[in-house]
Amino acid sequence: MERIDIHPTHKHGDFKLRVGRPMPFGASLVPGGVNFSVFSSYATSCTLVLFKRHAKEPMAEIPFPDEFRIGNVFTMTVFEIDYENIEYGYRMDGPFNPDAGHRFDKNKILLDPYAKIIGGRDVWGVTPDWNDIYQHRSRISFDDFDWENDRPLGIPPEDQVIYEMHVRSFTRHPSSGVKHPGTFAGIREKISYFKELGVNAIELMPIYEFDEFEHSRPSPITGELLVNYWGYSTVGFFAPKAGYAATGKLGMQVDEVKALVKELHKNGLEVILDVVFNHTAEGDQRGPTISFRGLDNKTYYMLTPEGYYFNFSGCGNTLNCNNPIVRNIVLDCLRYWASEYHIDGFRFDLAAILGRDALGYPLSNPPLLETLAFDPILAKCKLIAEAWDAGGLYQVGSFPAYGRWAEWNGKYRDNIRKFLKGDATVGDAAQCFQGSPNLYAHQGRGPATSINFITAHDGFTLADLVSYNDKHNEANGENNNDGGNDNDSWNCGAEGWTDDSGINALRSRQMRNAIAMLMVSQGVPMLLMGDEVGRSQNGNNNTYCHDNELNWLNWDLLKTNASLFRFVKNSIAFRNAHPVLRNKYHFQNRDYVGSGYADITWHGTQAWNADWSPSSRTIAFMLCGKHAKAGSVEDNYIYVAINMHWEAHWFEIPGLPEQLRWHVSVNTGCTSPDDIWEPGTEAKLENQHGILLGDRSIVILVGK
């Protein structure tokens, strides 16, 4: 039976109108037309602005009649419009009084914060028409897609191996050989690579619509255009980045992303999105008015008592995340991506901001974080916090978790880097190998709370971590003042490229040492794109602005550094083969299954006698396979000996139960191919009682 309220009641020129429905916000297809709904607490009036696609001037401006305002929501259904070929925006009228937090300007045409497709930057890198009166244009999306039986995979967090990557960088380099370089479609062509490597989740650096031309400027060194390449500056939270889609110019980016997710799922790979809710692309009072500033500045942003923008993000403004309105838009957004795009998880950039109140003070019980933790639609999604912000709030180990939130473990990164370069930090490293129980166990949070990483997009790549003592960010045009200075890196004897074979051999070993430690640590390992093939950024630890080979993955490295790739691949395979490395619960340091061995035991150059002294750089541990996954599955025994001293050491090996023998899986002191064996092919160790570890080397044995 047809509804009776689908007929026009008003007219504006040739447009037939009716009061709309306030929910859902945004533009929705309804019988006979499009329902528009937008919120503003302080606006006095609102006008819907319609453009033909790509037109310079509006085709119509339709004021919302007073009776079309429900509460603080302007809502209107417009009938018989060509929804596929229109772009729409709003003009909001209201006070311009910055001291009071209001910055209304009816001369600006505003992007719908709920826009599902955003036009204006349809093809990556095409210089915009700066005279365009409407730069980022809301468009209407169709949400239908043939998902078949797809659903999020639900891989247990402790079984994940995450690959952090940038959509464009992954296939933009000519060596990628894909048909659609630098796009979502390009990634789809490379799915077999993830499978070969063995990762089971990809974490995409921001894919929400952003403006690569934000703060673009010529490099003072090369003259090349520096852009907002990484995209940590959101224009619209609901829209995928059109410039990342091979179909962006056709407006089919929604389908392209969904096709990618579906195909990744088919191949056993989860998709995690790096989401940026801490600030927007509008910057501070000097920035452009794109959407929120003109819609309801005082609601969406944290403002000082004088009406200026708090800057806890380091990017000019801070989203007022614990305002109930803003909370709702964040929730709506994540629900949309989880339900419409089947996204498996989210990593929240500078997530500590999400726990601040309107004046920036940290909340003990932040409503937004609690809401996300308990939301029924997000219930199976991984929630991962970058548990710090640019305002100095550092919450690794103390992020309000509600039993749900995992954390990028920055302390793991720092401690492992220090240990790797030879600092005597055995105790800290030992915590890292166990899933950082010192940070999480007392709160009842398991090892998978800890997203373990040694490198990420922020900072050095793995190859640079072992090749540079200091950052070299001159190419960013900021006099080398940007990027972190606390890199805990070591160049192994020469700064940057060298033909010294000894130094290069040491670097090669150090990269393997890092990967080995990462893959035997309890928790969730995260690998940075390209580290598996030794990708370098020439010592630049903050390549946010480079659309060039500094960021692009050079696929020729697969040949050049084939032995490193083999090592990483087999290290991941080793982790995947051994559930005892992927425990859900922390170790109890006791035998609770009757195997005669505790779940974890600590050793050193002498078996059963670890050296915890302040000068120690050697440590070993043994995992009892009968305690794997709390004793629910049986695994081999695993022994990991780590010598981060600059001299070789003999390690006495603990004995195994009768009939079991130690086999060598990894020895980073050996050159390829003897540095690692494929799981199942390990050779029996000749001397079952001890092994010599070369300087700065790791040995991993399997008892079977």
Add this chain to the structure above:
Amino acid sequence: MAFTATLESSGHAAKITLTGELDANSAPIFREEIEKAALTKPKHLVLMLKELDYMASAGLRVLIFAKQKMGVDVDIYVVGAQEMILDTLEKTGFIQGVIAVDDYDSIEVESA
């Protein structure tokens, strides 16, 4: 060029020939033919696209509709699609749900 969609049914196949430009305005015509084709319960849905010059996202939507309307047991053949349209189907992943061939004869060979 005006859009047309012509349905022919023979044996186990329903064949729809499309010409012109498939966009939001013409998509309902195509959709109507899909619905008619579904009533004949074909084993194959054959979409003749040689004369289709342009397909907007609304056209893609009808293809998605066709796949769901016909069900998983019906093979959908896309015949002779022009390069731009084939490219769109490929980039959006829709190509994986259909069988793209150059001409209708090859379908008859496969069916035989």
